Structure formats: C-alpha cells, structure tokens
Amino acid sequence: MDVxxxxxxxxxxxxGCEGETRTFPVGARDKHLNRPGxxxxxxxxxxxxAAERHGFSLDQKVLRPAVNGRYVSWDxxxxxxxxxxxxxxxxxx
Amino acid sequence: MSETxxxxxxxxxxxxxxxxxxxxxxxxxxxxxxxxxxEVGGVVTFTGRVRNHHNGRxxxxxEYSVYPELxxxxxxxxxxxxxxxxxxxxxxxxxxxxxxxIGEVAVWVLAGGAHRQESFSACRWIIxxxxxxxxxxxxxxxxxxxxxxxxxxxxxxxxx
Numbered sequence: 001m002d003v004x005x006x007x008x009x010x011x012x013x014x015x016g017c018e019g020e021t022r023t024f025p026v027g028a029r030d031k032h033l034n035r036p037g038x039x040x041x042x043x044x045x046x047x048x049x050a051a052e053r054h055g056f057s058l059d060q061k062v063l064r065p066a067v068n069g070r071y072v073s074w075d076x077x078x079x080x081x082x083x084x085x086x087x088x089x090x091x092x093x
Numbered sequence: 094m095s096e097t098x099x100x101x102x103x104x105x106x107x108x109x110x111x112x113x114x115x116x117x118x119x120x121x122x123x124x125x126x127x128x129x130x131x132e133v134g135g136v137v138t139f140t141g142r143v144r145n146h147h148n149g150r151x152x153x154x155x156e157y158s159v160y161p162e163l164x165x166x167x168x169x170x171x172x173x174x175x176x177x178x179x180x181x182x183x184x185x186x187x188x189x190x191x192x193x194x195i196g197e198v199a200v201w202v203l204a205g206g207a208h209r210q211e212s213f214s215a216c217r218w219i220i221x222x223x224x225x226x227x228x229x230x231x232x233x234x235x236x237x238x239x240x241x242x243x244x245x246x247x248x249x250x251x252x253x
Contacts, residue, residue, distance in 0.1 A: 006160070008158050008159070008160050008228070008230065009158040009230035009232070009242055010230070010242040010244075012158070013242070058244075062244075066160070066163050066228075069162040069163050069166060070163070070166065071163070071167075071226075085160055085163070085228075087160070087163075087228050088230060088242075088244055089244040089245040089246060090224070090225070090226065090227060090228055090229055090230060090245050091224075091229070091230050091231040091242075091243040091244060091245040092157065092159075092188055092199075092200065092223060092224060092227050092228075092229030092230070092231065093141050093188075093199065093200045093220065093223060093224040093229075
C-alpha cells in the first residue's frame with residue numbers, strides 16, 4: 001500500500017524534498033514502535049521509517065502527526081492512499 | 094439585538110492565511126466592523142509584527158513555512174471556538190506566511206463582543222491557541238550569518 005508523506009519546515013530541509021510516496025507491505029509491522037499484536041501500519045511507524053531513512057533529528061515525542069489534513073494520535077492506522085505529515089513544534093505568530 | 098449576519102459581511106472566512114502583506118487588509122476589517130455589527134461595543138485586536146531581534150541576536154530576515162490545508166482548518170476552528178466560548182459577536186484572524194520583512198504584520202486577531210471583558214479574554218485566548226496549534230514555522234536569519242528553524246514549546250496533550 002502507498003502512503004504519501006509531505007515535509008514542511010525543518011523536515012523539508014533535512015529530507016531535501018517536499019514529499020515522497022512510500023510503499024509499505026499490507027499489514028506492515030514497524031520494528032520499533034508497533035506494540036506486539038498490532039498488525040496495522042500506524043502514523044508512528046511511518047515516522048520511524050522516515051526518520052531512519054532521512055536521519056531526522058527530532059524526537060517523535062515533540063511532534064504531532066497529521067493524516068489527511070487533520071491532527072491525529074500516533075497510534076492512528078494509516079491506510080492506502082493516505083497523506084501523512086509530521087508536525088514539528090509550531091512557531092507561528 | 095439585531096438579526097444575525099454571515100461573517101462575510103466584513104470577511105469571507107474567519108481565518109486568512111496568505112503570502113501577501115496583511116496591511117491594509119486587517120485594518121479595513123477593523124474599520125468596517127462598526128457599520129456591519131453595530132451591537133459590538135468592545136473590540137480588542139492583537140497585532141504581531143516581525144521583530145529585529147530574538148534571544149539577543151540580530152534578526153535580519155524571517156520566513157514562515159506553512160502546511161496550508163491544516164493551518165486553514167485549525168485557524169478557522171480556533172476562531173469559531175473563541176467566538177462561541179466567549180460569546181463574541183464577531184471574530185477574525187489572519188497569519189502571513191512566506192518571507193515577511195522586519196516590522197511588518199505577521200499575525201493579527203480581532204475579537205468583537207458586546208463589552209470589553211469578553212473581547213479581551215477571547216483575543217488573548219485566540220492568539221495563544223494559534224501559536225500553540227496552527228502549523229506555521231518560523232525560519233530566522235541572523236546578523237552573524239547563521240540561520241535557524243524556531244521550534245515552539247510542544248507542551249503536553251492536556252495543554253492543547
């Protein structure tokens with residue numbers, strides 16, 4: 001299944017791209033973050049995959065994930081065709 | 094009390110995100126408020142401008158990055174919640190993104206209630222929520238040649 005990831009701010013700088021599409025096996029289990037018994041891909045798993053490939057410096061604990069343009073929790077399942085964005089601590093205003 | 098009117102009487106959306114300057118747009122909104130909402134008696138606005146310094150360093154340039162779709166959604170949600178939570182009659186906010194010159198308006202909030210008390214409280218609440226939640230990030234360039242992405246305070250889930 002394909003997941004689109006868009007990068008903003010620090011993540012755009014560290015990844016060197018505005019976004020990418022990642023193909024995960026159906027029922028992908030993340031080796032770091034999925035708890036035993038969880039068979040679905042979560043937002044947390046998508047982040048750990050991206051962080052490992054791009055060498056992201058920010059700890060997942062300070063981030064918030066968004067799926068399809070809405071804030072969600074890290075254990076939210078991610079489905080084929082979803083758009084995932086990792087939100088660093090915001091600094092607007 | 095008069096009949097209800099759409100917010101589009103003075104602004105078509107409750108939260109505006111754009112790269113163009115916010116002046117004079119935001120001042121036009123404030124100026125036109127009275128003729129469209131005569132029951133508003135207390136208006137409080139907050140204007141955030143780009144500073145030429147940060148943590149003792151000289152800031153020479155600044156650019157905001159934005160996740161547009163989520164910024165629009167969260168901004169509108171915050172303004173609407175401020176409106177109902179404090180019983181306002183009218184509220185509007187705007188955030189500029191992209192490069193913003195020193196001294197220009199970066200963020201702006203207007204809270205209009207029948208009386209000053211709810212307008213002061215709501216204006217403060219709306220700007221605080223925008224700064225906590227709306228996905229906008231500040232990139233600063235300094236006089237010493239360095240640059241930095243500013244990261245806000247993530248806080249805990251309960252503070253959000």
